[in-house]
Amino acid sequence: MGRRVATCCSEHKLDTLIDAYIKCGKSKEALILYRSNYRQNISFKRHTFVGLLKACAELRDVEAGGRLHLQISRKGLLRKDSYASSTLIDMYGKCGLPLKAQEVFDTLRNRDVVTWTALISAYAQVELFDQAFSCFEQMDSAGVLPNSFTYTCLLKVCGSNCALKKGLQLHAEVMRMDLVKTSPFIGGALVDMYAKWGVISRAQEVFDVIPVRGVVIWTSLIAGYAQLELGQEALKCFDCMQSEGIKPNSITWASTLKACGSVRAAKIGSDIHAEINKKGVLKDDLVLGNALIDMYVKCGVLDKAQKVFDELPVHDVVSWNALIAGCVQHDYCDVALECLKQMQVEGVSPNAITLSSGLKACGTTGAASMGIEIHDTIARKELVDGDLVISNALIDMYAKCGLLSKAQTVFDELPMHDICSWNSLITGYAQAGETERVFSILCSMIEEGGQPDHVTLINVLYNCGHAGMIDMAFMFLKRVIECYSFTPEMQHLTCMVDLLARSGQTETAVLAIERMPFQPSSVMWHSVLSAYRKWGDMELGSKAFERTCELDQKHAAAVVSMCNLYDTYKRMESLYTKIFHFIFETSTSMRR
Template sequence: MRVKSRATLAVPAGQHTFKSGCKSTNKSTEHDEKSKSMSFSLLTGLRACAQQKDLYQVSRIHTELRNSGLLQKDAYFGNTLVSAYAKCGALMKAQEVLDGHPLRDVVSWNALIAGYAQHGRGKEALSCFHRMQSEGLSPNAITYACILKACGLMQDLHMGERISNEIASQGLLEKNVTLGNALVDMYAKCGALVKAQKVLDDLPIRDVVSWSALIAGYAQHGCGKEALGCFNQMQREGLSPNSITYACTLKACGLTQDLHAGKKIHDEIARQGLMEKNVVLGSALVDMYAKCGALTKARKVLDELSVCNVVSWSALIAGYAQHGCGKEALGCFHQMQWEGLSPNAITYACALKACGLTQDLHMGERIDDEIASQGLLEKNVVLGNALVDMYAKCGALAKARKVLDGHPLRDVVSWSTLIAGYAQHGYGKEALGCFYQMRREGICPNSITYACTLKACGLMEDIDIGERIHNEIASQVLLEKDVVLGGALVDMYAKCGALTKARKVLDELSVRDVASWNALITGYAQHGCGKEAVCCFQQMGSDGFSPNEVSWSALIGGYAKQGLAEEALNCFCWMQDEGTTPTAITFVSVLNACSHSGLLDEGQVVFDSMRLKYGIMPEKEHYTCMVDLFGRARHFDKVMRVIKIMPSSDYPPVCAALLGACRKWGDVELGRLAFERAIELDKCNPAACVNE
């Protein structure tokens, strides 16, 4: 030990200094290694937090980076921090970091642009893109891909085409499949489907993402047939669909109501076990079956889903409502809430449609209150329209008008819905008033508006306004393929008694259906032109249109209105001989004919045949006809028996019919009771309702 110690002391001064310098270098190296380790740890932590969207930890690491001065030394730290905030959805914070970043480059800007695009904020993404270029930075392939996504979000086709031209001029598409896919997606979202298809066809490399983007575009814009064509072509090229492809293609099956193709896709999905935790795919299947009218299958799929959400339930509710099953739709609406899921605007709109179908005003009002409490109406025009429609269909027209007047986003659909409601309930004057107010607000009518307004003209027998609307329709060439509008024109002229014009319109229609023929038949019958009505009825059959029960009822109803009971009963027999089953509406027309002509025995036979022969339970309108029939014949004992067997006599027309009979035959006591009851049920003068 001593020798060693002496040797150490004998070392020359210069060598001793060298050793001392080595110690200093070792300390510096150790410091650098520690600094590198800390930097690596912070960067690794930042990326992990961004993946987990842990905003709290990202903020904590941000503080460490700022305190250590690393943000000022290396652009990589600032870029990663911008990206982390953007991925966490803290876009204002990401923008703030970038604005204060002295070393920002195209990577930093890309991170922020991607964040804005990812979170649906296309306008801000485009603004960042312009700022980046103003700083002299050139976009790269990643920038272009992100900005194309923003153009798709904004449906900014002009900007998208500019970017497309820049990409082409730089030859970036040749080896970049992501950029090609982004271009297809942008054009598809902007509705430029021909261009989207061309880009895809020209891509040197296309994959399942390219095809899915195009299929989604076609399906989104209602081109179901084209979407299915792309799906089949993709598979012919040897590419396997993924969950997104299947979801978009199922939407196309729903659009085209191609249940066969939808079932095949369902089998593929089941075979690959893709539905286990994929709620989007499950919802798409429910929606496809519902749109195809396979409601039992749609319900079965939903019941078997391991995870259901508000989208799945809304798809089923929409399907039931779309196919007229209002009761089932409301049942699903209640069950969804019972399972703890809160409805969204789409769910509410579908449930309101169901309320209109079932005329459940009480439930409709409850949903209205829920919507109001959540403030959903302020920016949702569809929901506002659904509310107007529900109130109109339930006959609460004052409430429908109030909703429309208070709706800041009312459009042609809102007005058309209210006009339809007024016309449907016989308020022609109010319907026409809405039509004119809509025009004063600068909103142009569409085919549905015109059809509903023509119905109002028919109610008012206002042929002048009807002709003016006809001229507008003709000037816009709307009749070419719109069979509903054509039928509405025929009906308007027929109701106004302009039967020659009605016939001329029908003869000139490029497309006509049973409804157009029915309108003319009804017009002839109601204006006493029985021969022409029957002739028209026969011509309809010779033109290849089979008369339906809406045709027979029109003919019978027309004869009934003219008091031609024998002709009405002959038509009724003819209808049955032809194998057409009468409906509840047909029986109302026949019973009215019997009532107005005093055919007691015939009326009783027809009434009894409803239940015994056809299994149709009499409704309040049928009972009213029988009260009127017996009342006109002074058979008050039979009148009282009919009233007693009615499920409910709380129906103003019944009291009005009885009151009319009492007035005719001078039965003061019974008349007084009928009058008091009528006043109690209906504040208007019931005597005015009697049609003798």
């Protein structure tokens, strides 16, 4: 309809119609109307030009923005209208073109605080933080005083860049000017900055001194707690905000949903989902839709995550990443790989996060051929260079698929290694039973300055256990404790007990269990029980069975081992007594 009206309307009516679309928040329709009449060289009013530039910024439409730039220049607005020029700079900044923003800025004769702030923001948007601060210093040298929006932008830069010294200086400056209490944007930026630094207590202190707290301030605090995975605190803030009569916006909901996911508060998340549906905002807000998918995935409610995904009109890479990661997390790896294929059919290009999840799914399912395809995609996109996370995912995938030579090649091509790189390779060789290679890699890791962690220790102990190298296992454990101030965890001690039991040193294994600084697990006693079956010790085997059942009445493996042990001695009558007693106790406990 807009196009038909545009072709028969006068210039004045067309200007009015576009302006009406913009005021109603229909940026897309306004730009469609503008494009259809561009060749007519219509001269819009100043406020219509500004509105169209804002629409271009919102929709990241740099092509239409460039045309508007040309028209505004011809009309001479850049020289005489500070607001129009700053909006143009802002448009280029939001479209990720700070150099174009700088070009516009350089042509201006009069540069006020609005144009300076727009340029600072343009550099900040693409994380060119040094250039943003350089602009601020030039602005100060030019004698232009910053306003609350300038400070807000710079505080956000400090938060993103962890610029502690500059951030503290800016905080002191806005405190002297008493801007924290009067500007909700500065207060919110301060809260956000401290939260990104991980100093949430300081963020709370800033929040507490703000007299009037609107949705912006509340959202900053909620987002801060959510970012640090302090979900319960974030949800308390959300409750307090609502009790004060402050209505949440889409950003508030997205941050609160993140908190719900971190603490698995599916009920609260579902209630927020219902509220969002009442408002009818989901179809127009992909960020909110993605937050819902992520929340349901982390809460383990995959059917609802899939339902939200299916109801979204469009999907971006974040939507797919949330769904694929959820499938991998809950062991639906085949489904995850199907999603990865479908995503590309729909024309959405996977990023490093998507491909890392895909590699994990390939490793879990042993889908080596698809893993190799993903590796080819990564190579084409040149994602390996400098990305240790995706390189480690490749090593892990190849190791789990038994392609150790390929895992070794990826490892060798890395300019540096972290503990995940070393552990993935060690795990692969340990599971393949290549004992010498495990210790060779371990020595290389230590020579390069790497420190073994609990995963390294588990793999080395596992390797020693299956190779019968009990002395080596104890020597390595002793060295790790002494050299790296390492405190063994339950998994490590369980591994050592299993190693002792396998080698026939059952009495030493029992002694180790009884002298542990914490309660032993049923798995430990089951290792001993399995050993008694192998070595044929009836009396101590019965004791191990009783201890296993005391700790875990559902440990079916213990029953099987005990059956095998009794079968060895043909003492079926006593076996029946013990097994029936076990079943009776278990069923009674479950009824309670």
